Amino acid sequence: MYEDSWYSFVPDHALKRTPSTSQNTAHKRRESLLQQPNGGKQSDAAEPLRQLFEEPETSIDPPEPTLTRRAKSYSDFYRVVRAQLSRDAAAKKRRKRTKGGKGLEALMVEKPEHTIPFRGLLPARSLDAELVEASQHGYLLYRDQLEMTERHLDTLLADADGALHLLTSLADSFRYVDTQTSSFQAQCDDLLSEEKRLRKLADEVGTDLHYYAYLDGVTRRLNAPGASRLVDHENFSEILTNLDACIAFMAKHPEYRDAESYLARYQSLLTKALHLLEVGFTSHLDRVSAEISRQILATQSEAARHALAYGRAEEMVLAADGLVANVQCAIRSCYDQLGNPIPGQNFDYYSNTAINLFSSYSDVRDRDLRPITQHDLETFRKETKEVNAETACRNFIKQCYERSFNEAALFAKIFSIEPQYSMDTQSAYVALKTQQKALVNAANVAPIATNVQSVLQTSELQVICNLLGWITNEYLLLEYDEEETRYSVHCHDLTARLLMEHIWPFTDNCFENEVAKSISKAPISPESLKITPIINGVASSNAHPIAKRALELLAMYDQAMPKERSQKSSPVIFRIVHETILALQRAESRLKTNKAANPDPDPDLFMIKNLLILKNGLVSLEIGDVRAQPSGMQHFGHIWDTLSPQNWMGLFRGILGGTLSLGLWSSSADPAATANGMATTGRNQTDQDASEKLDELLRQSIYAFTQRWGTLINAARGGKRGAQSLATTEKELDEKLMTAFGGQPEVMAKLKEAIQINAQAQKEVKAEKGSR
Template sequence: MFEDSWYSFVPDYQHQRTPSRTQHAGHRRKESLLQQPNGTADRTDTPEPLPALFDDRELVDSPPEPTLARRAKSYSDFYDVVRVQLSGQGAKKKRKQRRSGRSWEALAVPDSVTSRLPVEEDGHDDELEKALLRASQQEYLLYHDELAMTERHLGTLVDDANSALKILESLCQSFRAVDEQTSSFQAQCDGLLTEQKRLQTLAEGVGSDLQYYTYLGSATRRLNAPGAGRLVDGSAFIEMVTTLDSCIEFMTEHPSYRDAEPYLARYQSLLAKALHLLEVGFNNHLNKVSAEISRQIAATQSESARHALAYGRFEEMVFESYSLIPNVQAVVARAYDEHGDAYSTPNAHVYANTANALFHSYWAARERDLKPIIQHDLDVFKAEASESIESAARNFVKQSFERSYNEASMFGKMFAIEPHYSTHPKSAFVALKSHQRSLLTGTNVTPISSNLQPVLQSSDLQTICNLVGWITNEYLLPDYDEDETPSVGRCRELAARLLAEHLWAFTDAFFEAEIVKSITKAVVPPEALRIGPITNGDVASNAFPPVKRALELLVMFDQSMPKERCQRNSPVVFKILQQSIASLQRAEARLRSSPPPNKASNDIPTDPDLFLIKNLLMLKNELLTLEIGDIHSAAGPAVQTAAAATSLQHFSQIWDTLRPATLLGGLWSSFGTLSGYIPGSSLWSSSSSSSSLPTPAAAAGGGGLEVQDASEQLDGLLRQGIVAFTRRWAAVVVEARAAPGRGGSGGGGGGSGKMGGRNWVRAERELDEMLARAFGGQPEVVEKLKEAIRIAAEGMGRGGGTGGA
């Protein structure tokens, strides 16, 4: 509260005793204590000598009095001055000591003298006592004064604070009274502020909504002005289109607003007019550029110069406009995204129609410009096709893919989109694909097919398969890394679409026509029903001609198509197998109905079952070699269910005819290891159900049920043929063993057993010749068939009968 300097005004008490030291500094002789007082005045001064004694003691104990030393006149005189000073101090000390001793001796008064001295009165001086008390308590009194002063200050502060609190309390009461008096006024003010904010918000909303009404006049004046066509080449055009779009969207979202419907109609009309102006401006610009480019292309014969004019110069002239192309790109971007997918905004269909019209105009201009180049390429292709159709077709495909990539790149620069493959009806890909033109685009591959098919129509099936296989191996099968160039990706997409949309169907039609020509309606002479000897080690050399052609067609189809297309559910493979099986069944029926050969001739008759086994084994082996699985037709679910049920019904009957099952299963499972055309163990696998196949006789009569899996049908026929062949020859073996005289040298005419005019030796020789002719070069097959016949004969022998031939 107070600074330290405030307490320093009280002088130090101990400094007051300094004058007492020099009170008796003189050298006078003190009065003797034995002297009697000679008056009342002397009697009052008797107590004074005691303080003098204390003064003398203090003089003895205190340092010497300061004296002024003589100043030395020179350096040599300095020692003299010091010596005199020291000697003077010593004498003074001795003198003081002697005098002090004499003073104590003077006080030693004898008791006799003391008894005769008068008794001093005990005088009490209150003032002196107070002075002494003050002198002894001077320091504490100072602190007491300080504390008193501090207390007074603190009391003053407390009083001030109390007065301030009283003032504040009075102010609070005043404010409270004012607040109570002005509460209603404050409520009214708050209500006014709330109403002001509401009105302000309402005014802002009205102003914001009003702009959608006020823009009608401005847009109408701008679009109906005489020079409105120049707007499409300015940067303000897209801003106007954006504002019109916002106005249309606002009127659509607020149909309850006043005059919303007529304003909506007028805004839509203005938007359509603005987009129409853009179309007209874009067409005029393209026509101007196209006229110049077409004239220059027609004037030159150099292919490199034409290419430079059609792409480099065209791009340079088209993009010379100020803001026309950016406005076109902005309008297209309101209809489609960068991948060509359509937007679902309210006005997206309006922009989509405009974008499609712009696309149409662009391709029409490009077609006019590139017409001389396209015609020249077609003339070259036709000229090369007269020499080699396959080579000319390959060059034409490569050239078409390159031009399609260039056109797609130019289209992407023009409209800032790259349409990807899509089947959505509103996508840009479908819109561009619908423009059927002779010009190749990034989405239209129809011109390639339309130019290839007329030339390929006059060629053979092998040429078509070679071309389709080359496209597949060149563009679809190679595995490219992730860093493939855009041109490679574009060619891969074009090749896939060209094959899937055009060439595969075209090739399938050729295959079906060839199947009908060479298998279904093939003319089979009688000599073709015989199994001739194998020539040049080719197991297919003595096959049935329709079957041999079927094998060739299977190989051609497999080499020209991807594995995914020919492994399962291929209609071509299904028809090849179906028609081959039907042709074999017809041939088998002819063999069974034909009369036996003349005994006089040495011709070996053709066994119908062996004929069927031979050709079916070749078909089955070819399917396994080409890794072709189950081949289903496009039958409905009801037909497939019926076929499966019938297959389960015939499966137990087929299996029962192959007793004993374990021996036959182990026997035929070894066929998979043969190096020729014997199929694998799936032929006799119990896991695969047999098809509902008619017997050969029923098939000949035409009463069979058509199944939907050609592979199962083939397996079922093969099982039936093998069972019929082994059973029939097993019956011959059993009959020969039961006849008397088997194995004799010929004996008498009636002694030898007759087996239909032939003995066992001739029958065994006939069987060997028949198997050797059918399966020449395949001794394993011959041995397995003989072993199967022997096993069947043993079973018949144990059963006690032939079992029927």
């Protein structure tokens, strides 16, 4: 009935349930394979059984299993579940959109009553079960995950509960142990505190006993037969340090048993130790000196002597390094690096030892270098005679500075200090300064001053000023781009001390002598009292010889001294100005005495001329309180402003007929005070400032001159009997002013203005007096 060829239409791949079968058509029941073909066309292919297959998207195969990450916590698990539910819902929506309404009909296909099983087809019941299983796969997986999470959470809860019980039991145990051991801990703390106290007390007792026990050992060492050799070893400084500590301890605790006795014994041992150091160092210097001095005397070469005096001597002295180190330790116990004193319990002991060491060293160096210093002095005297005093002094000072710098370097290497200038009587500088030797060092500049002053004593004053100016510019004033070296600093310090302690006082004395000779005791000849015409427009060309000499002395002093010493506080400046004023007053008195016989020159005009010249010199040299002014008679404007001639009329009205003399009017008195007789001219001249005294005399002379000529002008204008005509009077005034101040029209104009104002003031005063 059925032929096998019917079954040949079923392809082999149809037996395989793969999702790759194309099912683009909608779900419909396929025709039965039992139906026979119509007709005899056996070759026609039958349609596949579409009703038995699904779309690729609805394959009955179960989905691939996925491994869900185990949740670490409840929040993490919740996030994983939500993500899985979102993915399941999205897949379900896609299936619904793909299958549409026909998908449900495919699932509801009726089961045929008679099915003929054949190879390659599955039963309908199996397909339904697989379909149900596939549709519920996501939910089943979610249920399994929930069950697994539940078990995991139960485990976590059980573990947490166990840990909580364990921690509770541990806390109870710790509280119990703490309760039981608190008292024991307190006892232990008390024991530890007591142990620390006892240990500290034992240390203090042991330390205090050490200061007592050290006495026997150090006494045996310092009194031993070979104690003098201790100073050659470096550990000798430990003995000094320990003795200092013992003395300080006994002095700090006088209440201890036998503290005074131990203090005295330790001080005695310190004195003995320092004495051993002095003896050892002096002996070492003598051994070095014996060889160095012999070699210096045996040679005549300057280079060889210099090498022996400094290079070889330094090498031999420092060869005893232990002894030198002990000496440095003793020196630094009382002085710092710059030679300043270090206060302490044992300062007197160490300072006396330091002074003795310095003295021994200075004696040895002065003895060893005596041939060199003698040669330098001979060269200096020879240059003084053959060349000149100024050049010889310059070369000698340079040589001494170089020698002093080398000595200071050697001294610093041996004693480890560099003494600087100090006024403290306990400093190392003062200790060295008191030891005056022929050799120049950092603290001893007296040999330079002594030899230089012996030559300058017989030299001219200008030579002294030139030498002072050279020293100041060469060593005190450094150029802007000049590098400061150790040598320049050393020379600067030496120069400062040389000038302040020796050369400046010597120069001041020389100026005092010159002032006394050329100003105070200078004779006043009748020829010098005349006012000659100005030569070549130089204002000082017709000044009095005393005024000219005063200007020369002021210029020389300003050249030789720094500005700090040439101000108004300088006694030399005051002496020059003061003696010049006195000399000019003597000349004025002589003119007034001989005025009847010789009316020319005018005494007041003579004083105005010479005092203005002197004032101009002070201003131009910036001496006193006066500052630099324009060239010419720049001082006159300052004096004129001080006089204030515009206020003279008020002054005259205040006097009203009194004696019009400027002798009652000074710079420190106003018109009212002057009218009451409060003048300052009666003060002691030596108590006044030189510039102030000069200004006061200028005001007196100017007022007297303008008052007299104002009277003559009024008499000429009023036609008074015996008076000259106005033209003759003015011509005579012009001649006098031209002779005294030729080439200085500003001075002449100011004086004429003052005369006119004075004349007008006298006229008004006379009118007011007549009206009364």
